[in-house]
Amino acid sequence: MKIPDIPADEAERLQALQSLHLLDSEREERFDRFTRLARRLFNVPMALVGLIDAEREWLKSAQGMEGITETPRDLSFCGHTILRPETMVVPDALLDERFFDNPIVTGPPHIRFYAGRPLRSPSGHAVGTLCLLDTQPRQLNEEDLALLGDLADMVEHELAILLLATLDELTGLTNRRGFEALARHSLGMCRRMKRPAVLLFFDLDGFKRINDDYGHAEGDKALQTFARLLRSTFRESDVVARLGGDEFAVLLTNATQQDCDRALERLTLALYEHNAMAAYPLRHSVGRADFDADKHADAAALLAEADRLMYRQKQSRGR
Numbered sequence: 001m002k003i004p005d006i007p008a009d010e011a012e013r014l015q016a017l018q019s020l021h022l023l024d025s026e027r028e029e030r031f032d033r034f035t036r037l038a039r040r041l042f043n044v045p046m047a048l049v050g051l052i053d054a055e056r057e058w059l060k061s062a063q064g065m066e067g068i069t070e071t072p073r074d075l076s077f078c079g080h081t082i083l084r085p086e087t088m089v090v091p092d093a094l095l096d097e098r099f100f101d102n103p104i105v106t107g108p109p110h111i112r113f114y115a116g117r118p119l120r121s122p123s124g125h126a127v128g129t130l131c132l133l134d135t136q137p138r139q140l141n142e143e144d145l146a147l148l149g150d151l152a153d154m155v156e157h158e159l160a161i162l163l164l165a166t167l168d169e170l171t172g173l174t175n176r177r178g179f180e181a182l183a184r185h186s187l188g189m190c191r192r193m194k195r196p197a198v199l200l201f202f203d204l205d206g207f208k209r210i211n212d213d214y215g216h217a218e219g220d221k222a223l224q225t226f227a228r229l230l231r232s233t234f235r236e237s238d239v240v241a242r243l244g245g246d247e248f249a250v251l252l253t254n255a256t257q258q259d260c261d262r263a264l265e266r267l268t269l270a271l272y273e274h275n276a277m278a279a280y281p282l283r284h285s286v287g288r289a290d291f292d293a294d295k296h297a298d299a300a301a302l303l304a305e306a307d308r309l310m311y312r313q314k315q316s317r318g319r
């Protein structure tokens, strides 16, 4: 058996997967529709939308695989599919040296035939597959391949819509909805693995004046600038979001207090450099809440604490 290789863009790929907020989510008709259709059109017993996470293939939608929600990535056929630009077909797994002794071939669900088309996120990263499975060997002709491609295109369209719904259009950051979903996921992981997390809540000071003095379009630019500075200050793995208006949040996971202090120093420096050249300065207040699994029941509780501390700082400085 051959374990699937890790793609060269793995870090960015996982980031793209995370930003879809799909992992460990509920079943959804919008995806089940396609797996049901695939099963019927190709007359196969099983059809899946599988997402390739770091260690597992998690099934967003599965027909004919009752009770199975995930497979170790090392055993998954789809782990191989995402390495390719196009559909991977395995007509008979028992005749394929990559799969003949794979436990999901020799044991339940006894896969003999596999055809999977990579699913790309709007950023172009292969986050999962739409695939067909059978317990009998099979072939696909050109027409079948085109049809599977059409179905996969439609699933990709759903992924694009999902991403748009969690994107703040002005700044390109995650919006409040996306932040809440990501924070829930990240904090759940920190709770399980006993890792630290810090939430920073930012609110611009005197932002209304920028709108009033320079116009709304300039206010928009100020928000975009602040978003860019936040993004360049924090790590790729931190969640940076615009919650609304002039409020932003950053969730740092697996970061020490020192990491957080350093990041805030970098931000202060970046703002200082920006302000030195700008027509008006960008200033902010920030509240910081350290995640405590006993104290914070959920992401909302952590956010509320950081908000309170931000407000306290704003008041104490008379801003």
Ligand SMILES: Nc1nc2c(ncn2[C@@H]2O[C@H](COP(=O)(O)OP(=O)(O)OP(=O)(O)O)[C@@H](O)[C@H]2O)c(=O)[nH]1
Binding pocket: 170, 203, 204, 205, 206, 207, 208, 209, 211, 215, 216, 217, 218, 219, 220, 223, 244, 245, 246, 319
């Ligand atoms: N240009 C622009 N302005 C926005 C946007 N969203 C909200 N605003 C404006 O942002 C302002 C926020 O007001 P406040 O919360 O009082 O902000 P502030 O002047 O920074 O006040 P403090 O937070 O007390 O310092 C309001 O005037 C909103 O109209 C946006 O997308 N673009």
